[in-house]
Amino acid sequence: MRLIFAGTPHVAxxxxxxxxxxxxxxxAVLTRPDAPVGRKRVLTPSPVKVRAQAAGIPVLEADRLRGDILTEIESLAPDAVAVVAYGAIAGPRALAAAAHGWFNLHFSLLPAWRGAAPVQRAIMARQTGSGVTVFRIDTGMDTxxxxxxxxxxxxxADAGAVLDDYAERGAPLLVAALDAVAAGTADYRPxxxxxxxxxxxxxxEARLDFRASAPEVSARARGVTPQPGAWALIDGKRTKLFGVQVYRSGSPDHLSPTDPQAASPTVPQxxxxxxxxxxxxxxxxIGTGDGAVSVTGIQPFGKPRMSALDFHRGHGDIDFDLEETP
Known part of the structure; x- marks a missing residue:
């Protein structure tokens, strides 16, 4: 089939x-326009645009599917449009531009977790399994x-790592689904x-509440990593946290007894x-409402990220604020 591929981030x-x-x-490839990145707000092409240009494929850029971009899509007369994390909604005219329709690779087992953050929400809900779905787009939200x-x-694992894994494992499923569409053997199931x-x-939502249980705190931290990133307050200042996991002290690591920072591993968490x-x-x-979580990296407000061990060496034992954000 003649395909247009619509996608923007690296997972596409x-x-x-x-x-x-x-x-x-x-x-052709359809992607969102170059966006400002970093503190200097440098206009940067999307990962999909970079790959398309390297492959010599024409690139269409639009943050909304209306007006001239629809005319360009229609002029290409695609048999189908393959979509992975493009970031804009296709209306009736756009959907009608492809003979067989638009097909989206979505990172959940639909109808579970329709929307923009399916992996993140599944992790935060403490699910142990999820998956990917290829579906034909209609005018609803992932319906x-x-x-x-x-x-x-x-x-x-954190949401970023899971998304990368699902993106790799979902790609051949998308190809197989489009193969079936082309062959006329696709099974469309409501x-x-x-x-x-x-x-x-x-x-x-990325603020950690240490009054919750350790599994709940870990799940929230992993679900919001890498974006927007887990944080908590120390003396009212936002502190970012990295590598938050449930702490299991069954066989703790031991430091040299001469290390002044060594703490007794026999103290119950x-x-x-x-x-x-x-x-x-x-x-x-860090103590929680039930158990504790470990943390590997900390970024104090206005300062660079450092290892959690270096942070503790500089600050010693310290308490995060537990009251609600004002």
């Missing part, structure tokens, strides 16, 4: 690569007929089961009050 690149290696012809699905484990919604993660940061062997941990 594996699917573009897979389609370029397939029997289909990618006649179209399913063409293919694959279930995967949801490991104790979504079945209970639906849930995956709204974009807000910065306020449950004795730590919520929000108290301290050290156990080679681990820096």
């Amino acid at each position: 690149v594996p699917s573009l690569e897979a389609l370029l290696a397939s029997e289909h012809e990618v006649v 179209g007929d399913v063409v293919a699905q694959a279930a995967f484990e949801l490991p104790e 979504q079945a089961g209970e639906s849930s919604h995956a709204d974009k993660i807000t910065p306020d 449950a004795d730590l009050p919520p929000g108290r940061l301290t050290r156990r062997g080679d681990a820096v941990i």
Whole structure:
């Protein structure tokens, strides 16, 4: 088939690569316009645009599917449009521009977690499994007929790592689904089961509440990593936290007994009050409402990121604020 590929971030690149290696012809790539990145706000092309240009594929840029961009899409007469994290909604005219329709690779088992942050929400909900779905886009929000699905484990990793994994594993499923569409053998199935919604993660949701249990704190931290990033307050100042995991002290690491920072590994983690940061062997941990979490990196307000061990060496035991954000 003649395909247009619509995508923007790096998690869309594996699917573009897979389609370029397939029997289909990618006649153009649709992506969002260059965006300012970093403190200096340098205009930067999307990862999909960079890969398309390297492959010599024409690039269409639009943050909304209306007006001239629709005329350009229609002039290409695509058989189908493959979509992975493009970031804009296709209306009726756009959907009608492709003979077979638009097909989206979504990072959940639909109808679970419809929306912008399916992996993040699944992690924060403490699920142990999820997956990917290829569906034909309709005018609803991730409500179209399913063409293919694959279930995967949801490991104790941050959302960024899981998304990268699902992007790689979902790419061949997207190609196979489009192969079936081209062959006329695609099985279009209405979504079945209970639906849930995956709204974009807000910065306020990334604040860690150390009064919750250790698994709950870890799940929230992993779900908001890398963006917008986990944080908590120390003396009212926002402090970013990295590598937050449930602390398991069954076989703690030991430091040299001459190390003045060494803490007794025999102290039960449950004795730590919520929000108290301290050290156990080679681990820096924070007390929670039930148990503790370990943390590998800390970025104090207005300062560079450092290892949690270096932070503890400089600050010693310290308490995070537990009251609500004003």
